[in-house]
Structure formats: structure tokens, C-alpha cells
Amino acid sequence: MRFAIPLVVLALLVGLFMIGLRRDPHLVPSPLIGKAAPAFDLPTLDGKRPRMTDADLRGAPVLVNFFASWCAGCQEEHAYLMQLAQNGQARLLGIDYKDAESDLRPWLTRRGNPYGVILTDLEGKAGIDWGVYGVPETFVLDAKGTVIYKQIGPMTPEIWQHDIQPLLRSAT
Amino acid sequence: MKRRVACVLLLALAAAGARAEVQTVKPEIPLTPQQEALYRGLLPELRCLVCQNESLAESQASLAADLRYEVRGLVAKGEDETAIKKYLTDRYGDFVLYKPPLEARTALLWAAPFLLVLIGLTMLFAYARRTRATPATRPPADEAALRKILDDHS
Numbered sequence: 001m002r003f004a005i006p007l008v009v010l011a012l013l014v015g016l017f018m019i020g021l022r023r024d025p026h027l028v029p030s031p032l033i034g035k036a037a038p039a040f041d042l043p044t045l046d047g048k049r050p051r052m053t054d055a056d057l058r059g060a061p062v063l064v065n066f067f068a069s070w071c072a073g074c075q076e077e078h079a080y081l082m083q084l085a086q087n088g089q090a091r092l093l094g095i096d097y098k099d100a101e102s103d104l105r106p107w108l109t110r111r112g113n114p115y116g117v118i119l120t121d122l123e124g125k126a127g128i129d130w131g132v133y134g135v136p137e138t139f140v141l142d143a144k145g146t147v148i149y150k151q152i153g154p155m156t157p158e159i160w161q162h163d164i165q166p167l168l169r170s171a172t
Numbered sequence: 173m174k175r176r177v178a179c180v181l182l183l184a185l186a187a188a189g190a191r192a193e194v195q196t197v198k199p200e201i202p203l204t205p206q207q208e209a210l211y212r213g214l215l216p217e218l219r220c221l222v223c224q225n226e227s228l229a230e231s232q233a234s235l236a237a238d239l240r241y242e243v244r245g246l247v248a249k250g251e252d253e254t255a256i257k258k259y260l261t262d263r264y265g266d267f268v269l270y271k272p273p274l275e276a277r278t279a280l281l282w283a284a285p286f287l288l289v290l291i292g293l294t295m296l297f298a299y300a301r302r303t304r305a306t307p308a309t310r311p312p313a314d315e316a317a318l319r320k321i322l323d324d325h326s
Contacts, residue, residue: 026224028264028265029265030265070193098193098195099193100194122194122196123196123198123238127235127238128238131263133221
């Protein structure tokens with residue numbers, strides 16, 4: 001009986017730490033989830049049109065992937081993004097974040113281009129509007145242009161299958 | 173020696189091949205003294221999301237430089253502190269503020285220190301009352317035995 005209270009306190013603390021220490025403090029929840037995608041107007045890389053805006057995204061779900069040729073995590077996810085695009089599982093819009101075109105072109109030639117369209121955000125202004133703080137970051141937009149998910153860090157098969165696909169299914 | 177040359181060569185190769193983030197140099201936005209004071213006062217309250225334990229005032233991260241530029245631009249446009257903080261939290265969430273706003277969601281966070289002090293004080297008073305209730309008494313001494321010891325030694 002004498003130890004009952006300390007034991008309960010200890011158990012509560014252990015429980016708290018079990019939850020707290022497993023969370024990654026680098027993952028900052030995005031306030032954009034559930035809201036319309038931020039407005040943008042960016043130049044395309046070799047697009048049919050010179051520029052694209054947020055209005056052009058509506059109509060079908062799309063993955064908006066912020067990436068750069070200088071980013072290691074982007075190389076990591078690249079093969080999987082290629083797979084998603086080739087299987088026709090996802091429509092991909094790439095936003096090349098603070099990257100030199102002279103670096104991006106050889107990178108795409110060597111690894112392939114999974115993106116339907118690539119927009120360039122040389123100054124990182126669109127990145128700020130989308131709350132990007134470290135590439136790669138991927139936003140999942142439904143057909144209405146609402147952000148329904150944000151992946152911080154490389155896209156993986158687990159995240160795609162367990163988190164994003166069910167969301168996309170329930171959104172349509 | 174050979175090894176050192178090899179190291180230097182490798183480093184040079186790595187440097188030549190490495191692509192880097194593009195950081196465009198932007199002209200400094202002029203501010204009036206009042207605006208400058210607002211800008212300087214605001215930066216230490218904003219968190220750099222890349223380094224997380226540094227404020228926008230001290231961070232060397234390129235995102236911090238970009239955000240400083242944005243904040244400076246907003247100050248120059250005549251925006252006040254609330255509007256600028258809203259601009260940042262709309263994009264990055266409350267985490268960008270070192271001091272989270274007091275709302276229902278953060279009430280426990282703000283109340284926790286006071287609750288902990290209250291619990292501590294309650295425990296301290298309870299402990300103090302318990303010890304006062306049983307005053308320390310000297311165990312009864314065996315007077316005869318003590319006298320005998322004293323007598324034997326005198």
C-alpha cells in the first residue's frame with residue numbers, strides 16, 4: 001500500500017514516455033491538411049504552357065512533390081515515384097525547389113522523369129507558401145484541390161499503401 | 173603522403189560533383205527605425221523549422237534566410253506583429269512560434285507548470301503536517317543504569 005502511489009506515478013510516466021519518445025520531433029504537422037492547396041503561379045520546365053497555377057490541378061487527385069537534384073532523400077524516393085507514375089497509380093506534379101536547371105536536367109536524364117509536369121521554384125517562395133521546410137515533401141490533393149495528406153521525407157511503399165491509398169479511395 | 177594526396181583528390185572530386193541548393197541573393201529591404209525595431213523584436217520569437225532549437229534571428233539555415241526575407245518584406249509593407257505571425261502559422265503551424273497561443277488545445281500545456289507546483293505544495297504540506305502530528309520524543313532512559321555508569325567513572 002505504501003508503494004501504491006509511487007508505482008502508479010511511475011507507470012503513468014513510463015506510458016507517457018512510451019508515447020512521447022516514439023514521436024519524431026522533426027515532423028511538424030501541416031496546418032494545410034483539410035484546406036485548399038495554396039495559390040501558386042510558377043514557370044514550367046518544358047511544359048506546353050509557360051506557367052501553371054493551382055487552378056490547373058483540379059479535376060483529379062494529384063501528388064505535389066517538392067524535390068531538388070541536390071537533395072539526398074529525393075534520390076531515395078525517386079525509383080518508387082517512377083514506379084507509381086509508370087503503373088499509372090498516381091499523377092505527379094514536381095516542384096523543383098531552389099535548384100539550378102543545369103543540375104536538374106542531367107539528374108532527370110540519368111534517373112528518369114516521373115512527373116507529368118515540373119514547375120520550378122527557384123527562390124523557394126512557393127515552398128514557403130506550402131510550409132515546406134525540407135525536401136522531399138509530398139502533398140496529396142484530392143480532385144477538388146484540397147490537401148488531404150502530407151508526407152515529410154521520402155515516399156515509401158508502406159506510406160503509399162497504408163496511408164495514402166485508403167485516403168484517396170475514400171475521397172473519390 | 174600518398175594517402176593525403178588521395179584524400180585531397182577525393183575531396184576535390186566530391187566538391188566538383190556536388191550539387192548545391194541555389195540561394196539567390198536578394199537586396200536588403202529598407203525599413204524605418206520603428207519597422208526595424210519590430211523586425212528585430214519578432215525574429216527571436218520565431219522558430220527555425222530546420223534546426224528547431226534556433227530562432228530565425230540566429231539560424232544559418234537557408235530556409236531561415238528566406239523566412240527572414242519574407243518577414244522583412246511584410247514589415248516593410250506595414251503589417252503588424254499579429255498579421256506576420258498569422259502569415260507564418262498559416263503555413264507552418266503553431267510550431268513556428270516559441271510561445272504557443274493560449275487555446276483550448278494548449279490549455280493543459282500552459283496550466284501544467286502551475287498544476288505541478290500545486291501538486292508539489294500539497295504534498296509538502298501533507299508531509300509537514302504528518303511529521304508535526306508525531307513530535308519527536310526522547311526514548312525513556314534507564315536513570316539507574318546511567319547513574320551507575322557515572323558513579324563508576326568518578
